[in-house]
Amino acid sequence: MKIKFQALASGSNGNCGILTTPEGALLIEAGITRKKLLYLLRKAKISPTDLQGILISHSHSDHCRGLPVITESLNVPIISSKGTREGFRGFQSLDSRWKHITKKSVTINSSTALSFGAFQIHSLPTVHDALGANGFFIEYNDIGISIVTDTGRLLPHHLDAINKSNIVLLEMNHDIAALYRSHRTIWLKKRIRGTHLDNGQTIDALSQIDTESKVLMFGHLSGECNSPKLVKNELAKWGKDIEDFPWDCYICRRNSPGPLITLSGGDKLSSSENSLNLNSLKETYKPPKDLLSYFS
Numbered sequence: 515m516k517i518k519f520q521a522l523a524s525g526s527n528g529n530c531g532i533l534t535t536p537e538g539a540l541l542i543e544a545g546i547t548r549k550k551l552l553y554l555l556r557k558a559k560i561s562p563t564d565l566q567g568i569l570i571s572h573s574h575s576d577h578c579r580g581l582p583v584i585t586e587s588l589n590v591p592i593i594s595s596k597g598t599r600e601g602f603r604g605f606q607s608l609d610s611r612w613k614h615i616t617k618k619s620v621t622i623n624s625s626t627a628l629s630f631g632a633f634q635i636h637s638l639p640t641v642h643d644a645l646g647a648n649g650f651f652i653e654y655n656d657i658g659i660s661i662v663t664d665t666g667r668l669l670p671h672h673l674d675a676i677n678k679s680n681i682v683l684l685e686m687n688h689d690i691a692a693l694y695r696s697h698r699t700i701w702l703k704k705r706i707r708g709t710h711l712d713n714g715q716t717i718d719a720l721s722q723i724d725t726e727s728k729v730l731m732f733g734h735l736s737g738e739c740n741s742p743k744l745v746k747n748e749l750a751k752w753g754k755d756i757e758d759f760p761w762d763c764y765i766c767r768r769n770s771p772g773p774l775i776t777l778s779g780g781d782k783l784s785s786s787e788n789s790l791n792l793n794s795l796k797e798t799y800k801p802p803k804d805l806l807s808y809f810s
């Protein structure tokens with residue numbers, strides 16, 4: 515029994531990931547266009563017909579803007595909180611296709627896990643400025659995956675889910691100094707501070723995380739107020755020798771897919787396949803040329 519996870523895009527201008535199992539796949543967020551999604555699925559050798567559902571964490575466009583077009587050709591349920599669905603209603607006056615999306619929704623709530631095919635999906639409410647915003651803890655047999663982004667703070671239920679997970683995608687949105695140096699309004703800077711994790715907050719949380727058998731991904735980086743280099747600096751400040759990380763660790767790319775993580779379940783989890791080690795921190799965000807030409 516194998517599962518695969520790949521962040522197809524992760525950042526403040528578009529988020530999307532795919533979790534694949536022998537019993538079907540889940541798309542996690544739809545903040546990219548259908549054209550880009552189909553292209554990336556093809557590159558990842560995943561058929562769109564394998565998709566069983568689309569999880570949406572909240573109604574900000576970097577997480578859901580592709581839904582109206584994606585769901586025209588993919589007849590799959592949208593799994594989201596009631597609040598997120600309310601947020602979708604706000605888009606109906608701009609594009610009537612949002613009406614069909616609210617009809618296709620399956621509701622997730624923070625009190626009970628949703629049994630969805632072979633998955634148990636738990637909602638992890640976040641500190642964010644969108645109604646019903648949440649992260650996810652997804653269980654598939656004995657494997658756990660946590661996705662926690664767009665939150666001003668990490669709460670005990672986030673840490674609990676992360677500790678139980680084998681694969682974790684955790685937000686590192688901004689570097690505080692870079693944010694204050696940026697040309698954003700004071701209001702926007704304060705808003706970002708209250709609704710997204712900065713690099714230091716995430717590093718602080720790592721000391722509370724059990725590091726056994728975990729693949730850790732840092733994601734949702736701001737294009738203007740963060741970079742892999744700043745993330746690496748913050749990791750170094752934490753005092754660990756960067757090469758001695760006990761887990762596979764990498765930074766998600768903003769506009770192109772990260773490595774494919776493969777885990778095998780059973781008595782013992784095997785290590786990930788094709789996941790990058792910390793050398794990947796040296797990568798820049800430049801998307802490959804073929805992607806640039808494809809979308810230009």
Ligand SMILES: [Zn+2]
Nearest residue numbers: 526574576664
């Ligand atoms: Zn976001």
Ligand SMILES: [Zn+2]
Nearest residue numbers: 572574644664
């Ligand atoms: Zn958001």
